[in-house]
Amino acid sequence: MKILANDGVSKSGIAALEKEGFEVLTTTVAQEQLVNFINENEIIGLLVRSATKVRTDIIDNCPGLKLIGRGGVGMDNIDVTYARKKGLHVINTPAASSESVAELVFAHLFGGVRFLYDANRNMPLDGDTKFKELKKTYANGIELRGKTLGVIGFGRIGQATAKIALGVGMKVIYFDRKIETAAINVPFFDGQSVSFDFNSVSKEALLKEADFVTVHVPAQKEYIIGKSEIALMKDGAAIVNAARGGVIDEVALIEGLESKKLSFAGLDVFESEPKPEIKILMNPNISLTPHIGAATGEAQDRIGIELATQITALLK
Numbered sequence: 001m002k003i004l005a006n007d008g009v010s011k012s013g014i015a016a017l018e019k020e021g022f023e024v025l026t027t028t029v030a031q032e033q034l035v036n037f038i039n040e041n042e043i044i045g046l047l048v049r050s051a052t053k054v055r056t057d058i059i060d061n062c063p064g065l066k067l068i069g070r071g072g073v074g075m076d077n078i079d080v081t082y083a084r085k086k087g088l089h090v091i092n093t094p095a096a097s098s099e100s101v102a103e104l105v106f107a108h109l110f111g112g113v114r115f116l117y118d119a120n121r122n123m124p125l126d127g128d129t130k131f132k133e134l135k136k137t138y139a140n141g142i143e144l145r146g147k148t149l150g151v152i153g154f155g156r157i158g159q160a161t162a163k164i165a166l167g168v169g170m171k172v173i174y175f176d177r178k179i180e181t182a183a184i185n186v187p188f189f190d191g192q193s194v195s196f197d198f199n200s201v202s203k204e205a206l207l208k209e210a211d212f213v214t215v216h217v218p219a220q221k222e223y224i225i226g227k228s229e230i231a232l233m234k235d236g237a238a239i240v241n242a243a244r245g246g247v248i249d250e251v252a253l254i255e256g257l258e259s260k261k262l263s264f265a266g267l268d269v270f271e272s273e274p275k276p277e278i279k280i281l282m283n284p285n286i287s288l289t290p291h292i293g294a295a296t297g298e299a300q301d302r303i304g305i306e307l308a309t310q311i312t313a314l315l316k
């Protein structure tokens with residue numbers, strides 16, 4: 001019983017699968033070689049993250065394949081409905097990475113309000129000759145405490161982000177098209193916890209009130225934030241996108257940053273991923289990460305174990 005983890009899988013996931021008698025191959029096979037590799041090696045389970053695409057060519061031409069597993073949430077790289085119609089199991093691990101993505105949002109926010117994205121670019125170049133000038137350039141930071149975080153999309157990651165915000169002392173407001181009310185329980189290290197009740201506000205109200213907006217919706221057909229939404233936002237507000245490229249209109253974002261309407265943006269995902277636009281990459285007011293929201297040891301361990309548990313239940 002062979003499983004190919006084409007975009008890698010955690011050691012804990014491999015160990016859990018091997019314990020159940022599966023053989024796990026971690027070779028990264030090129031997209032165009034996948035059909036041959038799967039058939040020649042009698043692979044029954046194909047595990048992917050976001051890099052490998054599982055389209056109809058693989059689904060139609062690999063008769064021995066029984067399961068497709070996505071380590072993560074979004075399954076936009078898999079033809080899910082088609083695969084299920086053909087009798088394949090298609091699984092993912094929706095909850096495993098929420099905390100890691102939420103922490104990355106705060107890495108962008110904390111970095112943003114103290115200009116770390118820019119200081120880290122300029123200190124290696126001028127830190128020894130223009131220290132005082134740089135000190136002045138980055139002197140007008142602000143605190144997150146007491147500010148308002150607007151969360152668009154209040155599912156798993158939106159709520160995990162809200163928990164951190166509450167711990168930092170921020171006010172949280174949210175807009176979700178389905179979740180009208182939510183109770184958030186914030187646990188502390190010593191077993192204490194505090195609960196908060198929320199009601200969804202309108203997108204417009206959120207954009208007008210929030211000092212920082214973070215987006216946590218799945219891939220969309222239309223932008224959630226474009227030119228008219230940015231116009232509604234407070235002067236000097238900031239936006240973080242660790243959801244999906246195409247959720248925010250990057251052209252409108254650049255305009256918002258260049259006109260100083262927005263103070264900064266934090267982006268983990270990009271419209272033209274894996275080749276983000278040069279205007280985005282070179283903008284001095286964008287904090288950039290290459291789609292690493294779920295890329296922590298803890299999240300990858302949880303993903304591996306969750307996949308192994310589901311695979312064992314379905315294929316053994």
Ligand SMILES: NC(=O)c1ccc[n+]([C@@H]2O[C@H](COP(=O)([O-])OP(=O)(O)OC[C@H]3O[C@@H](n4cnc5c(N)ncnc54)[C@H](O)[C@@H]3O)[C@@H](O)[C@H]2O)c1
Nearest residue numbers: 073074153155156157176177178216217218242243293294
């Ligand atoms: N950066 C990363 O590495 C990374 C990692 C994991 C997930 N993600 C992305 O994060 C996003 C959220 O994941 P999640 O686990 O929280 O999903 P989720 O399904 O738990 O929550 C999404 C929420 O968005 C709401 N929603 C959908 N469309 C909306 C709209 N147009 N307006 C308002 N609300 C809307 C839904 O009602 C839902 O409550 C997904 O896009 C996922 O792909 C990114």
